[in-house]
Amino acid sequence: MIYREAGDFKTSYRDDGQTFPIRLDRWGYYAILALAFGIIPFVINDYWANAVLVPFLIYAIAALGLNILTGYAGQVSLGTGGFMAVGAYAVYKLMTAFPDVSIVIHILLAGGITAGVGVLFGLPSLRIKGFYLAVATLAAQFFLVWLFNKVPWFYNYSASGQITAPTRTVFDQAVTGPAATAPAKYLICLVFAFVLAWVARNLTRGSLGRKWMAIRDMDIAAEIIGVNPLRAKLSAFAVSSFFIGIAGALLFAVYLGAAEVGEAFGINKSFLVLFMIIIGGLGSIFGSFAGAAFLVLLPVLLKNFLVGNMGWPTDLAAHIELMIVGALIVTFLIVEPHGLARLWRLAKDKLRLWPFPH
Amino acid sequence: MDQLIFAAEVVLNGLMTGVMYALVALGFVLIFKASGVFNYAQGVLALFAALTLVGIQNGQVPFAHLINAAFGTSLHHFGWTVPAVLAVALTALVMVGLAFLIEKLVLQHLVGQEPIILFMATIGLAYFLEGLGDVMWGADIKTLDVGLPQGISDGIEAVTAQWFGYGFFIDRLDLWATLIAAILVAALVAFAQYTKQGRAMRAVADDHQAAMSVGISLRFIWVMVWSIAGFVALVAGIMWGTKSGVQFSLSLIALKALPVLMLGGFTSIPGAIVGGLIIGVGEKLFEFAIGPMVGGATENWFAYVLALLFLVFRPQGLFGERIIERV
Amino acid sequence: DLIVPNMSYRTGPYAANGIPYADGFADYFTLLNERDGGIGGQRIQVPECETAYNTEKGVECYESLRTQNPLVLNPLSTGITYQLIPRITQDGIPLYTPGYGRTSAKDGSVFEWVFNAPANYWDGASVAVKHILDQEGGDLSGKKIALVYHNSAYGKEPIRTLEELSEKHGFELSLLPVDAPGQEQKSQWLQIRRDRPDYVIMYAWGVMNQVAIQEAVNIRFPMDKFIGIWWSGSENDVRAAGAGAEGYKALTFHGVGRDYPLYEDLQTHVYDKGLAAGAGDQAGSVLYSRGAYAALVIAEAIAKAQELAGTPEITPAQMRDGFEALDITAERMAELGLPDFGAPIALSCDNHGGDGLARVQQWNAAEGSWSLITDFIEPDAEILDPLIKEDSAAYAAEAGLTARCN
Amino acid sequence: MFDTRTQETLLDVNNIEVIYNHVILVLKGVSLTVPKGGITALLGGNGAGKTTTLKAISNLLASERGEVTKGSITYQGDDITALDPAALVRRGVIQVMEGRHCFEHLTVEENLLTGAYTRRDGSAAIKRDLEMVYDYFPRLRERRKSQAGYTSGGEQQMTAMGRALMSRPQMILLDEPSMGLAPQLVEQIFQIVKAVNEGEGVTFLLAEQNTNVALRYAHQGYILENGRVVMEGPAAQLRENPDVKEFYLGMSDEGRKSFREVRSYRRRKRWLA
Amino acid sequence: MNAMTQDGYVTADGRQIGPVVMELRNITLRFGGVTAIKDISFDIRQGEIRAIIGPNGAGKSSMLNIISGFYNPQEGQVIFKGQPRPAMKPYQVARLGIARTFQNIALFDGMSVLDNIMTGRLNKMKAGFLSQALWWGAAEREENENRAVVERIIDFLEIQNIRKTPVGRLPYGLKKRVELARALAAEPNLLLLDEPMAGMNVEEKEDMSRFILSVNDEFGTTICLIEHDMGVVMDLSDRVVVMDYGKKIGDGTPVEVRSNQAVIDAYLGVAHD
């Protein structure tokens, strides 16, 4: 019995409420942090940063955001792409209008602006529930994309409607624009992902988080025991959109460098992030990361394997990749509908009992 | 006056478009009604059906590409063509087989799960079918022709020209679609409301466990409903495929059906039609009257906003079942 | 070996168009390898990477291809092009975007690494209007032209040009955007039916092409007054509409069909050996020809670069020099087995976009083939040049670049 | 009077183990025999595993991520452990689930009709049985056109019972039929159970918390605690057992204790660790 | 019972009952065509245990729903602490100090027992957003303080060992207890209990009774409960309202109600001892 909680006693409510109550978990967590902050930045190359880690971290932030809304507060949203676009365009306008202000502040402000937009589009959630709401959030998706496409002010009147991120630095290191190095891009995303994950954890373990979960599990009962549904739902929309806005801002400014709204923030993006949280696990912070890792890595690995190792034609590989991703999603849901996070917990449960089942 | 006539024409065409949307929405409604599953794969199902139909019609060798890549052969066609009617029948059979497999491999293992999980599973299914369609029949664009006529309906143009001094434009394909949709809806309503299997299907939607406990075989109901939905998808695939050729984008018509669904109510078959008509007319009129002022291409979002407006007043859609809220 | 990646899309919404293009591109290099043993003795490797027309996959492709030291990239997507311009500029890898991408990249003094010869979107708009002028005996005043366009960066490209042209020639321009994917265009075509424009110009892609042409047939819009850009002029786009599409026109900057000597070589060295990319049924189609043409220009630039560098193993920077010294004459085209296939291309440090010549082809539904109905038409440089200067200057300012080539 | 010893066994549950979610062991070897034509009561406290046992029999566990990992269940001599629930209903075993589980969006009458789903004996017979159910539960007749989701708890319980009767079963598994019913109705439901049992020869296996009533109507009983059978026997015998009296009937030597007095004492089951 | 005055009365066991806290005056509630409650008036006094009984579908739960603001009656007034209460949202009612449990358990299935009970204290937690986001200052302090309160309730209701279990997996009886815990966590002055003992055996009912009595006793909480077990109602309650299909057919002490012929006919079936 290596993995166990017996003997790991808590003597205060504070200890009991900490994020990783089990010692082994805590160590694992510190080890990962040390790896992420202390080692990877020194060994990372362009391919790993640009094709894998940067998108992974950015999507993890978006997934955290959506997980707050969908996993914790139970409001299914398909407007993620649109909200990411708000973040991207906000940061673009801010970057070009106030070139002297730090990009970090721009990104945070972009999150704030997205939060406002999120609240606006969250208003119908008071009346509309379940799948009806999910479909209704598509209104946000389509409207926002249309808006950014149509109003030239948003893309600074450029001829084609594309936006391109100018170079900005943090501590004299370029983090956006073509001159940004792989470690710089990786680190700024990592810092945001880390801080936001920590905030998400705090919010979800406190009273706000309980309000969200109460609304999710049974909104009528929640209202009767005293949760104001309006405030609970709108706060979920606000916080979620804040995260998603930051993800959008990073996606555009750090990862892509240039974007066209319909292409980069289309409905596929909404679905992608939704997949991430469902595969990762609804209502789980770890799940948001796991889901993002899964869906960012899987296609890359599959492609490299099928085309690189097996030497298949790219088109066949691409089609089969679709089939495999689809089949994997279904398989996952069958094996464990509550996602990778639950799978992980079940594995731990078994470990805890090992070697004596039951 | 001219404006009015044009507006009338726009409305008329909106109605026709609405019917086309409704054809897609119907498939969604059926599956939702029968299992509470929001079947995202409905669009891909339509694509898959249309691909299969064209493939059979043209005597394509399924999986040719895969076989060629694996064995170095160069198979493409059997060298025959199959008459449209027979091909449609064969495709319908394929869709039944597909329904059977979907039940066996997916749904059966997800009995009693929350709706969002089932929804996700259908998204996985959509991916899979999209890939399968491509591998089976190739990703190139195909022309679909089962003999449905397209183009201006001369009769209506002539008659209205005489009456109003302006010939209204109606696509003959749309007239067909309307006829077929009417038949489908009537048949499906009768089925769901008045037959034993229809009742069982609604029971399943409410409570899987309870349905099983009274002896309703979920497997049977699901295979049946997915087969019907597959058939409806085939019809939608034929209609849309005739218009635009059969290719990947066909699966995206699902997105046009969602506002229809939302407005009509997820559980209402007539709602799909009425919702389709309202959305069709609404988006066309808006694009026609307001569109030019705001730069056009408003249809995509306007359909959703329109549906949203309705929902704010009736959260379950126009004809959807009341959402039961009790403690 | 020299690396010329094929960034293709054989899946996703635009697969039907991506497939023939990628096949043509790959087959041409296969031919060079098989027949000539490569270029200057160097075999050309064409690693393929699937982008699915998706910018993020495009980035992944770029990063993974970059590790192989490619000479030039051709992503066949305006979105991915915009994505890559800052990156390739940083990394010093030429980008070749014939007939698409960023128009102002024609200005080589700002866009050092981007080439978009022989023609760009604005050239297309201008050539289309010139053709209309021809049809109308040189006078367009009081005429109405409608632009039906894909509501994206690509579709919006010609608007500015057309606006300038409408001022110059006095025609009335109306804009009809269609949102992707464009399966439903009833309101746009009803507006056309109502407003009865004299001509319709179309910038579409994917399923939007088929639906637009079908709707035009439905409302009996005269097909010979309906002109698509070269991305709206493949066989795929017209076939669905059947006989009704007879007479539809589209621009092109190269020839079509298999009536060129090149195809004999392709047949013996590629198809017969079973080396054809894809199913082999696309040979001679519009997009296949375009893919092959892109490969041809790249091959010529490689040859030029080898000549300039004095070594067959060239670097991307030498490749850029090769492009800038590119001079493909009519005689050279004939030598290459494609007489009168494309207009001569001569590039320089300043001019990365060539002369922008394009011609008009028309669909013959009965034969199921395109025929070229005009000679190469020159775009209206008087209008275009200032626009390009303006846009590239804006980019230079934004990116903090100083003009080169002086 | 019904004598369990002379009756043939209809259902035999043999030493079954049930695990939920691959880790939670709930039933730890439960064996029961249900004689044909009798009423068997399954008693026990909260979480004892009554519902789990019934679901194991009717094969509804799979949809709760539970599985029978050991033991076997036979019905009329055939192993039914792997049968799907629908097939079981066709063989005459139907379950009335705990917590009613009516089809909310169907009307009361439609709910009842779904009970006849597996029947093949024509609409006239079904119509007759519908009337029979309405006679048993007159309240349902009044509410026949209401959506079940909007009826009161008791009405839903009646609907669920009626729905099961509509399938003309040989055996009904009843899970807590009395829960939430008014006293009069509890008595009435058990009267109906008795009537159906005697009149139509339907066998009952019922899980109950209301030990008092259950033992009055049942022929034999099993007491389940913590996933194990702790006591079994003819109902009359169980009723007289001092432990049962004390812990399940709330009687002590002095008769029934007032609930007000509970503050001054507390029962503890002797056999529970 | 001693004479009832404006200020209260003294119960049989000598507790002092205070003035009226909640008065329902001429309430009528209709759902479409169905009249669930017809012109009913009754009151609840400070510190008493008030029971509502009646056949299934009589409108008892609907009455509680009116008190907790979930339904708004078409006619009549709700008078709380002497003031007519305007139409309110349920969460506003909760803030007046009215907590409740539900007939069909309404726990938050995805949360642990502890979290569920903590939701009962949401209205007592006031830490600002920033403090919560950073888990600094008020948020952490408040969390630990409230946790301490909740732990006391957990001890009180003897559910220590299931503290961290997700409630979805609990057996019915424990769920009811957790629900009670959640309601108690709000420290209400008026506690509404909708069939708190349905589906429990005698032992568990006794436990539950003990809790109810203690709450009433120790905190002086006023309790209004619906229950079908006559034993419980007779033993626990001070006064009983009897409803029958939306009408009030009796109101008084348990003894009075028990001998009321209308009540016997409509509800009890037989005279209860």
Ligand SMILES: Nc1ncnc2c1ncn2[C@@H]1O[C@H](COP(=O)(O)OP(=O)(O)OP(=O)(O)O)[C@@H](O)[C@H]1O
């Ligand atoms: N789906 C499930 N997942 C995990 N554990 C479960 C599940 N369903 C039941 N259990 C556990 O199994 C045990 C037995 O539950 P069961 O519902 O069979 O009891 P019961 O005797 O019917 O109780 P009650 O009288 O309260 O209905 C309980 O401890 C419960 O926590």
Ligand SMILES: Nc1ncnc2c1ncn2[C@@H]1O[C@H](COP(=O)(O)OP(=O)(O)OP(=O)(O)O)[C@@H](O)[C@H]1O
């Ligand atoms: N939201 C609603 N819509 C329609 N009818 C309702 C609604 N709520 C309750 N009813 C009806 O009002 C009547 C009273 O219901 P209520 O739930 O109050 O009964 P109850 O006295 O609590 O019964 P039980 O003891 O069975 O729980 C029932 O006939 C029920 O069908």
Ligand SMILES: [Mg+2]
């Ligand atoms: Mg139970």
Ligand SMILES: [Mg+2]
């Ligand atoms: Mg009730």
